[in-house]
Amino acid sequence: MTLVGIIGGSGLTALKNLEITRREVMRTPYGEPSAPLIRGRIGGQDAVFLPRHGHGHTIPPHAVNYRANIWALKETGATHVIGVNAVGAITSTLAAGSLVFPDQIIDYTYGREHTFFGNDQKPVTHTDFTYPYCDALRRVLIETARAAGLEAAEQATYAATQGPRFETIAEINRLERDGAHIVGMTGMPEAGLARELALCYASVAVIANPAAGRAVGIISLTEIERTLDAGMEKVRMLLEQAIPRLG
Numbered sequence: 001m002t003l004v005g006i007i008g009g010s011g012l013t014a015l016k017n018l019e020i021t022r023r024e025v026m027r028t029p030y031g032e033p034s035a036p037l038i039r040g041r042i043g044g045q046d047a048v049f050l051p052r053h054g055h056g057h058t059i060p061p062h063a064v065n066y067r068a069n070i071w072a073l074k075e076t077g078a079t080h081v082i083g084v085n086a087v088g089a090i091t092s093t094l095a096a097g098s099l100v101f102p103d104q105i106i107d108y109t110y111g112r113e114h115t116f117f118g119n120d121q122k123p124v125t126h127t128d129f130t131y132p133y134c135d136a137l138r139r140v141l142i143e144t145a146r147a148a149g150l151e152a153a154e155q156a157t158y159a160a161t162q163g164p165r166f167e168t169i170a171e172i173n174r175l176e177r178d179g180a181h182i183v184g185m186t187g188m189p190e191a192g193l194a195r196e197l198a199l200c201y202a203s204v205a206v207i208a209n210p211a212a213g214r215a216v217g218i219i220s221l222t223e224i225e226r227t228l229d230a231g232m233e234k235v236r237m238l239l240e241q242a243i244p245r246l247g
């Protein structure tokens, strides 16, 4: 049976179109997830929602318990996970408020608990991550966005930075030289942990702002919030139509 988990990011702390059936307070060997899991139905299909930064958006990107979140979703029976990520655009053609389905990721984060296969694991376990996102899930998201007429980039490399500060212009230039198109603070270790537990994981990224130095002036939080409000409406619409297709 298919059960889709949705990890909401900045701008998506609740899913208005989820008909809630119950809340599940979970404990995991790694501690507590960011919030109780919200079980329900979306477009007639079972789904489970978890706000990555907590219900009140109080947990910064570097302090999210990614292991507990992914473990809890697996434990509750999720087979698929859609991570929603607010990002900055490095590539100038990516417009604020538009959607991106990344197909590659570069991890620049540090000091985060990033694996379920720690020192106590014998024999040593390595996980394939050649294609970091689940292709079957990406296809459904891309086809749904196309059918709904939503503007979306269907390929991009996501640079995962540590935060919580935004980047310098020099850092963004370096990420661009590395081949990244978008930058965010929450893509890793989430995607890697999902792979370790064999969850079919994909990301829906929402362009919140031009990255540092890619527009005149500095990055404005007010501007980001306004852009995300509109962008997340698109995400809700996308999820409502994509999730039943996975059932």
Ligand code: HPA
Pocket (backbone or CB within 6 Å): 086, 087, 088, 089, 161, 166, 167, 183, 184, 185, 208, 209, 210, 211, 212
């Ligand atoms: N950089 C990193 N993370 C982000 C950004 C950004 O410009 N915008 C939204 N999340």
